[in-house]
Amino acid sequence: MESHAQPATPGSGSAFHSQKPINPYEIHMAAIVEKRQETAGIETYRLKLVDETVRQAYRFSAGQFNMVYAFGVGEVAISIVSDPDEPEFLDHTIRAVGRVTKALARLHVGDRLGIRGPFGQGWPLEASQGKNVVIVTGGLGCAPVVGAIEYIFRRRKQYGSVKILHGVKTPHDLLYRERFDAWRRHPDTEVLLTSDKPDKTWHYHVGVVTELFEQVAVDPARTVVLICGPEIMMRLGVPILMQRGIPAAAIYVSLERHMECGIGLCGHCQLGPYFLCKDGPVMSYDGVAQWMGRTGV
Amino acid sequence: MAERTSHLLSKPCFQQLINVLRSGGYRVIGPMVRDGAVVWETVQQTGDLPIGWRDIQEPGQYRLERTGGDRIFGVVHGPQSLKPFSFAPREPLLTIERTRNGFATSPTIPAPEKVAVLGARPCDVAGLAMQDRIFLRDAYADPYYQARRAGLFLVAVNCTRALSTCFCASMGTGPRATSGVDLALTELDEGVIVEAGSSAGEDILAKLECVPSTKEAIGEAHARITACAKSQMRALDTALLPQALYEAHEHARWDDIAARCLACGNCTMVCPTCFCHAVEESPDLDRQRSEHARVWDSCFTQEHGYIHGKNVRPAIKDRYRMWLSHKLASWIDQFGSSGCVGCGRCITWCPVGIDLTVELPALLKLDARDTNRQTER
Numbered sequence: 251m252e253s254h255a256q257p258a259t260p261g262s263g264s265a266f267h268s269q270k271p272i273n274p275y276e277i278h279m280a281a282i283v284e285k286r287q288e289t290a291g292i293e294t295y296r297l298k299l300v301d302e303t304v305r306q307a308y309r310f311s312a313g314q315f316n317m318v319y320a321f322g323v324g325e326v327a328i329s330i331v332s333d334p335d336e337p338e339f340l341d342h343t344i345r346a347v348g349r350v351t352k353a354l355a356r357l358h359v360g361d362r363l364g365i366r367g368p369f370g371q372g373w374p375l376e377a378s379q380g381k382n383v384v385i386v387t388g389g390l391g392c393a394p395v396v397g398a399i400e401y402i403f404r405r406r407k408q409y410g411s412v413k414i415l416h417g418v419k420t421p422h423d424l425l426y427r428e429r430f431d432a433w434r435r436h437p438d439t440e441v442l443l444t445s446d447k448p449d450k451t452w453h454y455h456v457g458v459v460t461e462l463f464e465q466v467a468v469d470p471a472r473t474v475v476l477i478c479g480p481e482i483m484m485r486l487g488v489p490i491l492m493q494r495g496i497p498a499a500a501i502y503v504s505l506e507r508h509m510e511c512g513i514g515l516c517g518h519c520q521l522g523p524y525f526l527c528k529d530g531p532v533m534s535y536d537g538v539a540q541w542m543g544r545t546g547v
Numbered sequence: 548m549a550e551r552t553s554h555l556l557s558k559p560c561f562q563q564l565i566n567v568l569r570s571g572g573y574r575v576i577g578p579m580v581r582d583g584a585v586v587w588e589t590v591q592q593t594g595d596l597p598i599g600w601r602d603i604q605e606p607g608q609y610r611l612e613r614t615g616g617d618r619i620f621g622v623v624h625g626p627q628s629l630k631p632f633s634f635a636p637r638e639p640l641l642t643i644e645r646t647r648n649g650f651a652t653s654p655t656i657p658a659p660e661k662v663a664v665l666g667a668r669p670c671d672v673a674g675l676a677m678q679d680r681i682f683l684r685d686a687y688a689d690p691y692y693q694a695r696r697a698g699l700f701l702v703a704v705n706c707t708r709a710l711s712t713c714f715c716a717s718m719g720t721g722p723r724a725t726s727g728v729d730l731a732l733t734e735l736d737e738g739v740i741v742e743a744g745s746s747a748g749e750d751i752l753a754k755l756e757c758v759p760s761t762k763e764a765i766g767e768a769h770a771r772i773t774a775c776a777k778s779q780m781r782a783l784d785t786a787l788l789p790q791a792l793y794e795a796h797e798h799a800r801w802d803d804i805a806a807r808c809l810a811c812g813n814c815t816m817v818c819p820t821c822f823c824h825a826v827e828e829s830p831d832l833d834r835q836r837s838e839h840a841r842v843w844d845s846c847f848t849q850e851h852g853y854i855h856g857k858n859v860r861p862a863i864k865d866r867y868r869m870w871l872s873h874k875l876a877s878w879i880d881q882f883g884s885s886g887c888v889g890c891g892r893c894i895t896w897c898p899v900g901i902d903l904t905v906e907l908p909a910l911l912k913l914d915a916r917d918t919n920r921q922t923e924r
Binding site (some may be wrong): 266273275276281300321323324345348351361362364383458507508511514515517518520525540544547 | 556641648689796824826830837852854856860861880
């Protein structure tokens with residue numbers, strides 16, 4: 251784990267006065283420049299930080315998240331969907347289910363909300379160059395990976411094959427339909443979709459996302475897997491991938507826990523020794539395997 | 548600190564210490580008897596301190612009794628450690644005001660205040676050092692904590708009496724304060740030995756009318772502190788941590804504890820190191836202004852493990868396991884040493900007297916039911 255500086259002796263003063271730290275609790279105002287209905291109850295907000303200096307300094311990597319603030323209501327941790335190469339705008343896909351997200355849903359284009367971030371560790375995209383990439387997502391779990399997919403396609407030649415496996419409950423739950431269609435057109439790229447409860451319009455696979463594994467060939471030695479979705483999907487899916495020879499260290503999961511501060515201080519997002527807001531949300535499966543299999547953690 | 552000159556302040560002169568601190572611009576806070584316990588209050592004179600009182604602490608029990616003696620620091624500790632002085636139970640972070648074009652935030656970093664805490668126990672000094680490590684680490688030194696912490700002047704009192712619930716000796720945090728204090732006191736019959744632990748402490752010490760301690764007095768102080776360590780009835784063997792507790796995740800003892808635990812969160816509220824907090828929003832009624840504040844939280848609440856659609860720690864068993872495993876095991880991975888300083892407050896203030904010095908050894912023993920389960924596999 252990281253090392254920590256020795257606390258200074260009280261009275262000696264220096265450590266307590268000399269540092270002029272940034273305030274990690276400061277909230278920056280952002281304007282909603284576009285709002286787009288994805289499915290029932292889920293919208294994508296395109297945001298622009300209002301202060302130019304803040305906007306210029308704001309850089310993120312795919313898989314990181316922001317604390318999004320609704321005036322007078324509070325903050326909620328939401329992953330960044332947009333392309334890290336276009337930090338001018340921030341996209342967040344939000345399901346209106348809680349106090350804060352419902353307040354956000356009442357805002358209109360032009361309204362202001364707050365942003366604090368970016369926080370956490372994103373996907374290991376630089377380290378994965380030259381590898382084949384398998385992306386497995388379920389439901390709204392595809393949101394934290396969208397930025398990673400865009401990042402890869404901007405540098406298409408630096409990666410091997412790309413396989414995107416995405417599962418939804420019903421066809422109505424399929425977000426970003428045009429994006430999936432666009433990704434499909436890239437060279438050496440497969441996009442496989444599945445639905446548990448399909449209707450007549452569905453012409454992809456029927457079943458759960460793990461069943462799609464059988465439809466893709468993987469070269470275990472040069473494959474990296476990015477997974478995000480319900481924890482049960484990851485728990486069931488990862489062992490199947492490992493049976494196919496992919497080492498745990500090459501499998502990355504994005505995990506969800508209650509997050510209130512984003513800086514590893516409020517204590518809620520702990521999973522074993524990890525603060526998922528700071529050490530995650532993207533973790534190598536190698537590191538979290540022993541914790542993910544446990545109940546009540 | 549053993550190298551430093553040691554000074555003896557006679558008991559009738561003890562008021563000098565309070566006066567010198569006050570004229571140095573410090574608000575002096577010390578233990579005071581209130582509603583059957585000692586609490587931290589602003590102290591004006593020696594007589595405000597719990598002279599002639601002592602505390603009896605047992606699992607689930609706290610009692611003050613009069614001894615009739617002249618001991619100033621006969622009471623070991625009350626429910627609160629030093630934690631509230633730097634990690635405030637409620638800390639406003641920002642005030643956010645609605646503007647024509649959205650909102651404007653102003654940070655509410657507290658104004659520096661010089662506070663001298665008179666009577667800090669070595670376990671609590673160790674607890675504060677751990678909180679420093681948590682709040683002042685790396686890129687995110689917490690400016691709110693930092694502002695409060697910067698003004699603290701610590702006058703520790705080495706312990707010469709152990710409670711039945713004390714186990715600082717086994718945690719290596721007491722009964723002598725070895726670092727992180729400005730002044731350290733040891734109370735003897737004839738007076739109080741005063742040692743400085745910082746330059747600010749030296750400045751205060753220089754203003755006191757002390758006499759150099761005699762060899763006998765120093766020896767007596769040493770003997771009393773050593774005897775205090777030896778008299779401790781509880782201990783925690785942490786040699787196998789963190790791994791052994793991680794491995795005890797499915798131990799049947801957790802169910803047994805959960806049957807007793809009320810999930811009240813008292814243990815987390817009195818713990819000198821627990822740092823969990825929630826961030827809450829309090830808008831004015833006209834919704835033109837809102838206060839964004841952090842408040843102490845506890846891993847025993849329902850909300851602590853809540854994510855949309857489920858609670859990752861739904862049962863009391865999960866929450867107690869979270870607390871103890873964090874305190875004694877994952878804390879080591881996170882911050883380099885145990886989250887327990889051996890003050891024993893979680894034992895005393897637990898309404899049903901759950902005692903971690905009993906529970907840990909039980910959890911590290913291979914349980915009979917557990918063995919059965921393993922053979923079934």
